[in-house]
Amino acid sequence: MQTAWDHKRAEEIIEANRHLDGAALPILHALQHEFGYVDREAEPLIAHALNLSRAEIHGVVSFYHDFREAPAGQHVLKLCRAEACQAMGADALADQARGQLHVEWGETTADGRVTLEPVFCLGLCACAPAAMLDGRVVGALDKARLSALIDQARR
Amino acid sequence: MTRPRIFVPRDAGALALGSDEVERAIIAAERKRGFDIKIVRTGSRGLFWLEPMIEVETAAGCVAYGPVGPEDVESLFAAGWLDGGPHALHLGRPEDIPFLKRQTRFTFARCGIIDRLSLADYRAHGGLRGLERALSLGPAEIIEEVTKSGLRGRGGAGFPTGIKWKTTADARAAQKYIVCNGDEGDSGTYADRMLMEGDPFCLIEGMAIAGIAVGATKGFVYIRSEYPHAIEIFGRAIEIARAEGVLGFGVAGSTYNFDIEVRVGAGAYVCGEETALLDSLEGKRGTVRAKPPLPAHHGAFGQPTVVNNVISLASVPAILSNGADAYRDVGYGRSRGTMPIQLAGNVKYRGLFETGFGLTLGEIVDDIGGGTATGRPVRAAQVGGPLGAYFPRSYFDTPFDYEAFAAKSGLIGHAGVTVFDDTVDMARMARFAMEFCSIESCGKCTPCRIGSTRGVEVIDRIVRGERRAENLVLLQDLCETMRFGSLCALGGFVPYPVTSALTHFPEDFGGAPISAAAAA
Numbered sequence: 001m002q003t004a005w006d007h008k009r010a011e012e013i014i015e016a017n018r019h020l021d022g023a024a025l026p027i028l029h030a031l032q033h034e035f036g037y038v039d040r041e042a043e044p045l046i047a048h049a050l051n052l053s054r055a056e057i058h059g060v061v062s063f064y065h066d067f068r069e070a071p072a073g074q075h076v077l078k079l080c081r082a083e084a085c086q087a088m089g090a091d092a093l094a095d096q097a098r099g100q101l102h103v104e105w106g107e108t109t110a111d112g113r114v115t116l117e118p119v120f121c122l123g124l125c126a127c128a129p130a131a132m133l134d135g136r137v138v139g140a141l142d143k144a145r146l147s148a149l150i151d152q153a154r155r
Numbered sequence: 156m157t158r159p160r161i162f163v164p165r166d167a168g169a170l171a172l173g174s175d176e177v178e179r180a181i182i183a184a185e186r187k188r189g190f191d192i193k194i195v196r197t198g199s200r201g202l203f204w205l206e207p208m209i210e211v212e213t214a215a216g217c218v219a220y221g222p223v224g225p226e227d228v229e230s231l232f233a234a235g236w237l238d239g240g241p242h243a244l245h246l247g248r249p250e251d252i253p254f255l256k257r258q259t260r261f262t263f264a265r266c267g268i269i270d271r272l273s274l275a276d277y278r279a280h281g282g283l284r285g286l287e288r289a290l291s292l293g294p295a296e297i298i299e300e301v302t303k304s305g306l307r308g309r310g311g312a313g314f315p316t317g318i319k320w321k322t323t324a325d326a327r328a329a330q331k332y333i334v335c336n337g338d339e340g341d342s343g344t345y346a347d348r349m350l351m352e353g354d355p356f357c358l359i360e361g362m363a364i365a366g367i368a369v370g371a372t373k374g375f376v377y378i379r380s381e382y383p384h385a386i387e388i389f390g391r392a393i394e395i396a397r398a399e400g401v402l403g404f405g406v407a408g409s410t411y412n413f414d415i416e417v418r419v420g421a422g423a424y425v426c427g428e429e430t431a432l433l434d435s436l437e438g439k440r441g442t443v444r445a446k447p448p449l450p451a452h453h454g455a456f457g458q459p460t461v462v463n464n465v466i467s468l469a470s471v472p473a474i475l476s477n478g479a480d481a482y483r484d485v486g487y488g489r490s491r492g493t494m495p496i497q498l499a500g501n502v503k504y505r506g507l508f509e510t511g512f513g514l515t516l517g518e519i520v521d522d523i524g525g526g527t528a529t530g531r532p533v534r535a536a537q538v539g540g541p542l543g544a545y546f547p548r549s550y551f552d553t554p555f556d557y558e559a560f561a562a563k564s565g566l567i568g569h570a571g572v573t574v575f576d577d578t579v580d581m582a583r584m585a586r587f588a589m590e591f592c593s594i595e596s597c598g599k600c601t602p603c604r605i606g607s608t609r610g611v612e613v614i615d616r617i618v619r620g621e622r623r624a625e626n627l628v629l630l631q632d633l634c635e636t637m638r639f640g641s642l643c644a645l646g647g648f649v650p651y652p653v654t655s656a657l658t659h660f661p662e663d664f665g666g667a668p669i670s671a672a673a674a675a
Contacts, residue, residue, distance in 0.1 A: 021456060022418075024438030029380075029419055050438070063440040063597075064421035066380055082342030082591075083537060083584070084573045087500030088528070120424060120541075120591065121340055122381050123348040125499035125571065126203035126506050127171045135383055139171030 198353015201507030285472030305491025341540025343571030487513030539568025603646025
């Protein structure tokens with residue numbers, strides 16, 4: 001479970017990682033791991049610690065798909081949309097997931113339970129179609145297996 | 156009596172198919188029966204249609220069973236699987252399974268066989284012999300050996316590894332780096348992931364050899380965030396290697412120092428391009444750098460850097476331990492050695508097939524892959540990931556070789572082969588290629604950043620039948636501009652899937668079908 005944004009804790013995390021070569025990404029990953037997203041307030045803190053401009057740090061945060069501006073839902077379901085999964089019917093599963101959850105890509109269900117995200121390849125191309133629910137990988141998805149997975153996430 | 160051993164794969168692919176549930180069922184059954192079994196956690200052998208494939212060590216060697224579900228475990232014990240007893244899931248000796256028997260495994264010799272986090276097991280299966288030989292040879296001779304082996308970059312570009320190393324070795328600097336590109340973003344590829352999860356010490360050994368060869372004391376492995384299992388296993392392997400003296404001050408008791416740090420990507424496909432990867436490693440936006448200067452002269456943090464793919468580096472220990480000639484003797488034309496071909500998507504026998512270059516695409520898809528998983532006819536195969544061309548059946552006589560694929564306006568890339576059956580809509584695949592490029596473009600150069608969005612729009616118009624002839628010319632022109640005007644392979648290669656789909660499957664774009672002979 002992620003903790004709420006905490007200025008002081010963020011400063012500690014930045015301090016613990018600033019010695020690394022090219023520390024920005026490790027810091028951002030650590031912050032997101034702790035808080036579930038990268039708060040805007042973190043940007044000037046990182047910029048100060050790394051002697052960079054706030055604009056540079058904002059540029060980095062906004063470049064990468066991984067870093068969130070706001071916390072995700074309780075569970076994150078990533079569905080692979082890449083070619084190997086498409087060859088095994090991923091497009092239909094994507095429609096099913098959006099329909100079942102009543103969300104579009106990147107959105108969170110109204111009850112805050114599930115965020116649905118696209119992912120372009122999990123390296124499970126020989127077990128397609130594939131998905132990841134909160135870091136747990138699931139392969140050989142079909143309608144029923146996806147439906148069960150979504151039910152699991154909603155509970 | 157020694158404890159019987161059961162080998163359970165914990166590769167992400169096996170996990171995705173339920174190997175951890177099987178492991179729990181085995182432990183529960185073992186307790187119930189009062190057995191004392193040792194479970195060895197391995198990577199995957201790469202036969203994913205048989206995963207979870209569990210191996211049992213018997214007096215007559217290992218016997219495989221698969222695909223095992225948790226519900227099968229009781230009956231497997233009842234059938235006496237600890238002695239290799241007969242069962243519907245009985246596969247016999249793994250080495251005798253045709254898919255494995257036909258392979259030439261140099262790089263993946265240990266993957267799926269050894270306890271992936273036991274250095275003792277690694278050593279018992281030939282590990283560290285390459286490093287020992289490297290230490291006896293010294294830098295210049297290591298590079299000579301790698302050059303002689305004919306190894307070319309396995310990330311896709313196919314640049315001779317020995318020459319790259321020589322360039323960095325000749326550069327003068329106080330600090331040099333080895334950067335391993337583990338940002339395996341191409342759909343249809345998973346060899347890097349399998350190796351990092353199944354035989355991490357092999358990559359560590361290869362990187363240490365590279366470090367000694369070029370005079371680098373520090374290595375980075377950049378692993379994509381979509382690979383949490385690889386990140387975890389490889390990180391643990393580094394700690395073990397450090398604790399046992401393989402990494403750190405005095406590599407394996409020598410006077411060379413070398414250490415490795417894992418860096419995690421953040422979901423940007425373009426960071427698989429080596430210069431974007433370097434910028435990302437430095438903590439910046441992952442934008443592509445213009446070359447020159449080459450990373451070999453001016454790479455990570457401005458220092459001379461070898462940037463190699465996981466498989467390139469992991470091929471080095473076998474080259475050193477078996478000798479360059481043994482590696483070079485396998486292959487085809489200027490493509491020497493072996494390539495781990497990854498069969499993906501809609502194919503019956505899905506998995507990793509390491510073999511010398513030179514098999515035809517048809518042999519790979521039909522013979523080794525067994526056709527489609529759905530049982531429908533194979534319509535197309537995309538080789539080399541999202542930037543690779545779609546080949547129709549009429550091109551299936553193309554030998555798997557860097558030059559042969561280039562001659563047919565394709566590429567082998569990282570050797571992923573994604574198979575599609577006859578239900579595929581090739582116009583949709585072409586559109587997806589452009590859409591993917593527009594999502595993942597780093598934005599530095601105009602042809603890629605804007606061209607990809609315009610590409611999606613033009614394809615939509617063609618499919619709708621809007622001024623079709625004009626828009627087809629426009630699309631070809633746009634592809635030319637992207638191909639020759641983009642800084643890197645993302646914008647530069649995305650025309651491959653688009654134009655190949657258009658050339659070989661015009662009927663999907665609302666045009667008249669042309670015969671296969673005319674396409675070839």
